[in-house]
Amino acid sequence: MNKSFSRTSLQHARELLRYLGPGILVTVGFIDPGNWASNVAAGAEYGYLLLWMVTLSTIMLILLQHNVAHLGIATGLCLSEAATKHLPSWLSRPLLSSAVLAAISTAMAEILGAAIALNMLFGLSIRDGAILSTLGVLFMLGTNSYRRLEKWIIGFVSIIGLSFLFELSLVDIAWSSAAAGWVTPAIPEGSLPVVMSVLGAVVMPHNLFLHSEIIQSRQWNLENPVIIRKQLRFEFLDTLFSMILGWAINSAMILVAATTFFQAGVAVDALEQAQVMLEPLLGGHAAIVFAVALLFAGFSSSITAGMAGGSIFAGVFGEAYDTASNQTRAGILLTLIAALIVIFFVSDPFQGLIYSQMLLSIQLPWTIFLQIYLTSSKKVMGDYANRPTTKWLLLLVGAIVSALNIMLLYSYL
Secondary structure, X not given: OHHHHXXXXXXXXXXXXXXXXXXXXXXXXXOOHHHHHHHHHHHHHHOOOOHHHHHHHHHHHHHHHHHHHHHHHHHOOOHHHHHHHHOOXXXXXXXXXXXXXXXXXXXXXXXXXXXXXXXXXXXXXXXXXXXXXXXXXXHHHHHOOXXXXXXXXXXXXXXXXXXXXXXXXXXXXXXXXHHHHHHOOOOOOOOHHHHHHHHHHHOOHHHHHHHHHHHHHOOOOOOOHHHHHHHHHHHHHHHHHHHHHHHHHHHHHHHHHHHXXXXXXXXXXOHHHHHHHHHHHHXXXXXXXXXXXXXXXXXXXXXXXXXXXXXXXHXXXXXXXXXXXXXXXXXXXXXXXXXXXXXXXXXXXXXXXXXHHHHHHHHHHHHHHHHHHHHOOHHHHHHHOOOHHHHHHHHHXXXXXXXXXXXXXHHOO
């Protein structure tokens, strides 16, 4: 009996491992250079006070990513394809165009982060580093499949995450204050742009498109309800594990930044300063390790941003992501080249990273409400349409994000 139980447990574990990957690939999107900048700014300027936004954003992210993955599994369409198929073009085209702009804003932050890393490592100018990074990403996207990319990117995330999580054991953190910060909403005066950048850095519009694309690309059986429900169950575990991992790493960045900068009263105006956070662990090697981790983060998240841009653009024409397709290649090139051009006009890289994430939060409500409409529709989802409870939870998420955007707009008036 014990042998039978062990054999069954091992089979379940192996089956679960088969479906891990899409969630972790998406996790890269919110452990990117834009996140690094937002988290460092949050911790350095406000200590533990903005940790609640990481918690709230991650809860919203789990709901949204799980829901959009359902779309991919139940329909065999990504979010962009579904919008094109089920909405009139006068509505779908502007919505998807704004999503392409969000992918460009994301790619700008990722390429800029990689360029900063190359500047730290080899003294390359930001412009030259950005060009080199873009060419490297285009090469990777042009020559690799999803599955091969997943392995590389999961490896990159592991290196980045372990560095910051281990750092928690080496710095003096006021855990009682941190615990309060995780669950107590607070918006200190002047902090709203940073709050919104943390939101945009965690709940990223392009990741919703990307997750549905990766899920549907696996071509799971759409005819057998038993298989579909099994995929839905395993997908939730993949999403939950990956998003909690992202929450832990983002929280660790804020905690370490709060301890390193806020408590010492040190202002941060350049991402390169964040290398100081790794000095307790690495001493004189901190700058090199930080730059290498930043390069991995920027490079891997640039790949996912390019994939998302290609997926969204191909979906406008009713096609799935395929690097052999002209539409996909055009979307990738548009996303990465436009991002590169924007970098040429950025005078302050650190502020460029912060505001790129804030712009993502402004586009986010449009993607959320598009997703809710599609996944709540019986015509689109059939028997797998959102239940009333799920729909209202998602609408609450959309309302919270919209309210924060209105507050941001009001703060500038």
